[in-house]
Amino acid sequence: MEKSAQSTGVDFVHAVKEACLAAAITFGVLLPLIGFETVSNIDNKLVLHTRWGLLFTIVAIVGVGRLLMALVIAPRLAQRRIRPVAATAPSWLLLIGRWFAPFAIGFAIVYPVLAMGLTGFSGALKWVDNFGIQILIYVMLGWGLNIVVGLAGLLDLGYVAFYAVGAYSYALLAKNFGFSFWILLPLAGILSSFWGILLGFPVLRLRGDYLAIVTLAFGEIIRMVLINYVDLTNGYAGIGGIPRPSFFGLPFTADDDGFAAVFGLPFTPVYRTLFLYYLILALAFLTAFVTVRLRRLPVGRAWEALREDEIACRSLGINTTNTKLTAFAIGAMFGGFAGSFFAARQGFISPESFTFLESATVLSIVVLGGMGSQVGVAIAAILFIGGTEIMRDLDFLKQIFGPSFDPTQYRMLLFGFGMVIIMVFRPRGLISTREPSIFLKERKAISSDLVKEGHG
Amino acid sequence: MEVFLQQLINGITLGSIYGLIAIGYTMVFGIIGMVNFAHGDVFMVSAFVAMIAFLFVTTWLGIASITVALLIVLIVAMLFTSGVNWVIERLAYRPLRGSFRLAPLISAIGMSIFLSNFVQVTQGPRNKAIPPMVRGEFILLDSNNYAVALSYKQLIIWGITAVLLAAFWYLVAKTRLGRAQRACEQDQKMAALVGVNVDRTISMTFVIAAALAAVAGTMYLMYYGVVSFSDGFVPGVKAFTAAVLGGIGSLPGAVVGGLLIGLIETFWSAYFTIDYKDVAAFSVLAITLIFLPQGLFGRPDVEKV
Numbered sequence: 001m002e003k004s005a006q007s008t009g010v011d012f013v014h015a016v017k018e019a020c021l022a023a024a025i026t027f028g029v030l031l032p033l034i035g036f037e038t039v040s041n042i043d044n045k046l047v048l049h050t051r052w053g054l055l056f057t058i059v060a061i062v063g064v065g066r067l068l069m070a071l072v073i074a075p076r077l078a079q080r081r082i083r084p085v086a087a088t089a090p091s092w093l094l095l096i097g098r099w100f101a102p103f104a105i106g107f108a109i110v111y112p113v114l115a116m117g118l119t120g121f122s123g124a125l126k127w128v129d130n131f132g133i134q135i136l137i138y139v140m141l142g143w144g145l146n147i148v149v150g151l152a153g154l155l156d157l158g159y160v161a162f163y164a165v166g167a168y169s170y171a172l173l174a175k176n177f178g179f180s181f182w183i184l185l186p187l188a189g190i191l192s193s194f195w196g197i198l199l200g201f202p203v204l205r206l207r208g209d210y211l212a213i214v215t216l217a218f219g220e221i222i223r224m225v226l227i228n229y230v231d232l233t234n235g236y237a238g239i240g241g242i243p244r245p246s247f248f249g250l251p252f253t254a255d256d257d258g259f260a261a262v263f264g265l266p267f268t269p270v271y272r273t274l275f276l277y278y279l280i281l282a283l284a285f286l287t288a289f290v291t292v293r294l295r296r297l298p299v300g301r302a303w304e305a306l307r308e309d310e311i312a313c314r315s316l317g318i319n320t321t322n323t324k325l326t327a328f329a330i331g332a333m334f335g336g337f338a339g340s341f342f343a344a345r346q347g348f349i350s351p352e353s354f355t356f357l358e359s360a361t362v363l364s365i366v367v368l369g370g371m372g373s374q375v376g377v378a379i380a381a382i383l384f385i386g387g388t389e390i391m392r393d394l395d396f397l398k399q400i401f402g403p404s405f406d407p408t409q410y411r412m413l414l415f416g417f418g419m420v421i422i423m424v425f426r427p428r429g430l431i432s433t434r435e436p437s438i439f440l441k442e443r444k445a446i447s448s449d450l451v452k453e454g455h456g
Numbered sequence: 457m458e459v460f461l462q463q464l465i466n467g468i469t470l471g472s473i474y475g476l477i478a479i480g481y482t483m484v485f486g487i488i489g490m491v492n493f494a495h496g497d498v499f500m501v502s503a504f505v506a507m508i509a510f511l512f513v514t515t516w517l518g519i520a521s522i523t524v525a526l527l528i529v530l531i532v533a534m535l536f537t538s539g540v541n542w543v544i545e546r547l548a549y550r551p552l553r554g555s556f557r558l559a560p561l562i563s564a565i566g567m568s569i570f571l572s573n574f575v576q577v578t579q580g581p582r583n584k585a586i587p588p589m590v591r592g593e594f595i596l597l598d599s600n601n602y603a604v605a606l607s608y609k610q611l612i613i614w615g616i617t618a619v620l621l622a623a624f625w626y627l628v629a630k631t632r633l634g635r636a637q638r639a640c641e642q643d644q645k646m647a648a649l650v651g652v653n654v655d656r657t658i659s660m661t662f663v664i665a666a667a668l669a670a671v672a673g674t675m676y677l678m679y680y681g682v683v684s685f686s687d688g689f690v691p692g693v694k695a696f697t698a699a700v701l702g703g704i705g706s707l708p709g710a711v712v713g714g715l716l717i718g719l720i721e722t723f724w725s726a727y728f729t730i731d732y733k734d735v736a737a738f739s740v741l742a743i744t745l746i747f748l749p750q751g752l753f754g755r756p757d758v759e760k761v
Contacts, residue, residue, distance in 0.1 A: 029539050032505045032532075033578050036512070046586060048511045155558065202746045208557065209491045213696065214745045217738040220693070224738075228731040356689065360565045367562045413573040419566025424551045427559035 015070035023063030030055060101375055105285075108136075112277055125273055130389050132277050133345065137338055138385045140284040142365040142377040144334030147291055149363065150372035151300065152327035153307030154204070155212040157359050158219025161199070162192040162332040164226060164354035166339025171239045171349055172232070181245035185340050192336025193329040200328035204321060219359055226351040238350025245344045247275055276345050283341060287334045288374055294330070303327050304372075361385075361415075368422050370429030379430055388415055458602045463726045464719070469610045469679065471718025472617040476672035477695035478702065478710035479624070480665030486641045486705040487661050488553065493564035494544065496692015497571035498666055502537040502673030503683040504575055507586055509533060510677070522590060526678070530616070533670040541666030545659055568688070576685040585682040613675045620671055621711060624664070628707060633660055641705070690734060694721070697741040703754020712752065 037049045111132055115124040141163065148156045166188040173179050173187065203214045226233045233239065244252065250259040252272035259275075260267040294300040302323045305313050314320055343349050365384055369376030391411040422430070477499050484492040509532040513525045548567050552559045593607035628634035636657045639647040648654045676691070677683055698717040702709025717737060724736040744751065 025539070025543060029536070029543050032508045032536050033501070033575065036508045038508060038511065038579055038584055040582075046507075046511060046584060047515065048508065155561075203742070206745055206749060209489075209561065210700075210745050210749060212561070213491065213700070214742050216693070217697075217741045221735050221738050221742070224732065224735045228735075357569070360569065364562055364565065367558055371558070409577055410573075412569055413577055416566045416568070416570030416573060420548045420563050420570065423559050423563040423566065424548065427552055427555040 018070050019063045019067035022066035023059050026062040027059045112274055128277050129273050133280055135382055135385045136280040136284050138381040139378050140287050140338045141362045142381050143287040144331050145362050145366050146377050148327050148331035149366050152303040156215045157212045158215035159362055160354045160359040161219040161222040162335030163339040165192045165195050166336030167343040167349050170340035170343045171242045174243045181344055188340035189333040189336040193333035196329045196332025200325050204324045223351050223354050240348045242343050242347050283337055364419050368429050370431035373431040376431030458604050461604045463722045465606055467719035467722035469613050471715035472613050473672045474695045474698045474717050475711040475714025476668045478698035478714045480669050481696050481699040482704055482710040483661050483665050490560045494567035497568045497688035498541050499669040499673050500688030502533050502670035503677045505536045506533040506674040506677045530674050533674045534667040537666045537670035538663040541662045545662040572685050583682050583684045588681055589678050609678055694737045697737055701744050703751025706753040709753035
């Protein structure tokens with residue numbers, strides 16, 4: 001490696017050696033899991049089948065890839081590295097950054113109309129529902145968690161707990177007491193933030209990884225209580241028939257007093273989807289707006305100060321416990337909002353929707369987007385959730401790999417792989433510059449490579 | 457009394473498995489300060505490798521002697537899992553060394569998702585059951601229709617754990633590699649200055665951690681006879697709990713913590729309710745971290761400016 005970096009000429013023998021080594025390692029590592037397949041035979045006993053073809057294809061791909069890397073890509077990278085790296089982001093990126101947010105907001109607002117124009121009235125249902133609403137839920141969750149992780153620097157691996165509290169609060173109160181969505185939405189937020197304070201109180205003395213693990217434990221405890229407290233939550237079977245939100249009292253049904261009938265429109269289920277889309281869009285904007293405003297308030301500044309250096313904060317007289325608790329509670333509140341929206345949209349919830357994987361997904365959206373960056377979080381959510389949703393209907397892949405190829409089972413595989421790859425190449429996330437909330441004389445973007453992370 | 461004795465035996469068995477995984481967490485945390493989230497899934501991978509090796513040895517090679525078969529399976533699982541973890545460290549964690557502290561954790565979470573889905577894709581989502589490897593048991597005590605049994609496989613687990621812990625202790629305490637590891641744990645820069653190859657030492661730490669996880673995986677497979685792609689997460693978190701309970705960074709702490717968690721879990725299931733046994737483990741984790749963050753054997757965390 002160092003050799004090829006110094007001499008610009010390509011060392012062919014060295015590259016071939018590297019490629020052979022990479023291929024050999026791949027072969028060794030993948031031999032048991034790809035070389036052999038365990039299949040149940042007719043007697044329901046496991047037998048081994050071999051898959052040499054697949055194994056050697058992968059080994060060959062890795063070998064050739066490593067060869068190309070050593071011969072073509074590495075020398076180019078080495079040349080590029082000679083140029084000094086600027087500490088601040090290039091100006092064109094900042095320009096895009098300045099205009100990206102208004103453009104994205106506009107696009108989000110016209111997106112359902114656009115989808116309907118392109119795919120027809122009922123064809124748009126899938127695009128608005130699977131992509132629009134699904135992505136926006138994660139954007140909102142990402143922005144909510146961004147307050148905790150990105151602004152206050154507290155690593156929370158159990159965020160899904162608050163999402164679950166919001167969802168179950170809505171589902172149980174709506175089903176048992178018949179309250180409407182608009183009463184329960186704030187209530188779910190309040191209950192979630194109450195849980196945030198309750199869980200946050202004992203654990204906020206902890207720092208960094210320890211805090212992460214305790215929040216993970218709490219997230220799992222809440223999920224297990226949801227599974228095992230069958231009398232209340234109906235356990236694994238979940239809660240079905242949750243009342244759907246209404247348009248200020250007008251339900252989206254085919255009845256005479258339904259939304260369509262009152263406005264004299266023909267009944268289709270598209271109205272409800274559109275309504276839900278704009279509802280979650282409004283909730284997400286609310287989250288973003290509140291975050292932006294809070295950053296200007298003393299508490300928001302205290303969060304960011306806390307993220308950078310906790311000890312300095314304490315010496316300046318900031319009450320770190322209260323500051324952390326507010327971040328935890330407000331983040332939890334938005335999680336609760338998203339949860340009650342989720343329950344209202346699905347009409348069915350079960351503990352399966354609130355696994356650790358969800359927490360990890362939201363956390364990785366925040367971190368991969370660039371902690372503290374709202375735009376980055378939104379981009380990461382579109383990339384990850386949109387990407388994994390798109391994997392559901394890539395039917396043309398079946399024509400390449402044969403009819404037994406099912407792209408959906410590779411969704412999470414690629415998801416995990418993507419997390420590792422982005423971390424390796426952009427450990428600070430996609431948007432890794434920070435604009436300080438307060439500044440002396442002029443606003444400057446700071447490359448986050450220059451920012452020291454506190455212990456949180 | 458009989459129930460207590462039986463649960464004690466079961467708890468120690470389970471605790472040995474947790475302890476072996478916990479060592480991996482504690483070693484990696486000690487040396488690079490990172491919670492290796494994928495370690496539970498490395499353990500799961502090792503159980504799959506062991507299962508494939510077992511099928512290969514018994515059905516293809518036709519080795520009938522269970523001792524030989526088990527020994528081969530154990531060695532094969534250790535070798536391959538070490539290789540897997542070596543590659544993981546090389547690809548997913550080493551480029552992030554010196555990066556900000558969340559990066560390796562996120563990378564490890566991604567690796568954990570990747571590994572469990574990789575196994576799901578390559579080996580199928582169903583539970584894999586194998587015929588029991590070892591049968592038979594000693595009856596220790598037989599009264600009032602309740603027999604306290606110590607099965608051969610439990611004895612094997614105890615024996616292998618004890619032998620491996622002794623070997624591991626020797627490795628860390630007496631060999632050059634162990635000395636290098638302890639040096640890196642204290643101060644990487646200083647260790648590098650006196651000629652320790654830090655990168656190699658960290659790689660070897662991952663290799664050893666994986667080898668011990670592979671032993672745990674093989675024994676898990678032998679004990680339960682069934683394994684699935686999602687079996688990494690919960691044992692992983694419990695082993696992490698064990699490491700935290702013992703004091704993260706402390707090797708004897710990991711073993712003691714593992715035994716304690718195993719005992720807590722079995723006694724909880726026996727005397728209270730089996731539904732909440734995972735809640736018990738997670739609660740222990742939370743309570744330990746809140747009230748005793750340095751664990752039983754750990755050093756207190758000194759805050760430096």
